[in-house]
Amino acid sequence: MTSSSTPGLTRFxxxxxxxxRAALRAVCASGAWVEAVLARRPYPGPAALYEAGDAALAALAPAxxxxxxxxxxxxxxxxxxDPASAREQRGMADAPAALRAEMLELNLAYQERFGHVFLVCATGLTAVQLRDAVRHRIDNTPEHEREIVRRELGKINRIRLAGLVTAPGGAPDRPPTDGSPP
Structure with a gap:
């Protein structure tokens, strides 16, 4: 598939x-990642964009x-x-109150242990699977968890890049980050 057969990629x-840059920021909040992917434009096809995203992610420093x-x-x-955020976390939408409360407690414990939110590619996962994932990972070493976070972020970025490539306007369905109305 070439850029000309993917209007979203052509627009990008x-x-x-x-x-x-704004479209890439909607994919990944890392300025270094955004600039690395931006620097390699134009992309001949989606695969080249995904590979650039993966390479930029692999090169990210801890900060x-x-x-x-x-x-x-x-x-x-x-x-x-944010429709993308809601779609990605759809598995939690109808979770029972007790499971939602448990997830909140686990999120807080995870954040206290690692200093950041629990990051998982939630697309397609149920509330129980999400809860089990945080339970499973909370005892990891910080080093091991950082590598898992990098892998999960890679999955999320690829899904969002695919949205950018296929979006009619060349940008994923995320709200603006500059405070302007959607």
Whole structure:
């Protein structure tokens, strides 16, 4: 598939730098990741964009990874007004109150232990699977957990990049981050 057969990618490739930067920020909150992916435009096809995203993620320093992680809401509390966040966390939407409360407690314990939100590619996971994932990972060493977070962030970024490539406007369905109305 070439850029010409993916209108979203064509729009991204030809967008002004500020617009392309904003679209990438909606994918990943790391400035270093955004600039690395932006620098390699234009992309001949989605695969090249995904590979650039993966390479940029692999190169992130710990502070850049922390910046990327900080752009994600806790599981069970998607960002209000953000359809992508709600879609990604759909598995928690109808969870029973007791499970939601347990997830909140686990999120807080995880954040206290590791200093950042519990990050998992929640797309397609049920509330029970999400709860089990945090239970399973909370006893990891910080080093091991950092590598898991990097892998999970890679999955999330690929899903969001796919949304950017297929979006009619060349940008994923995320609200603006500059305070302007959607």
């Amino acid at each position: 490739n030809t967008a002004e730098d500020d617009a392309a 850049d990874l922390a910046e990327a992680t900080a752009g994600h809401p806790p599981i069970g509390r998607p960002t209000p007004g």
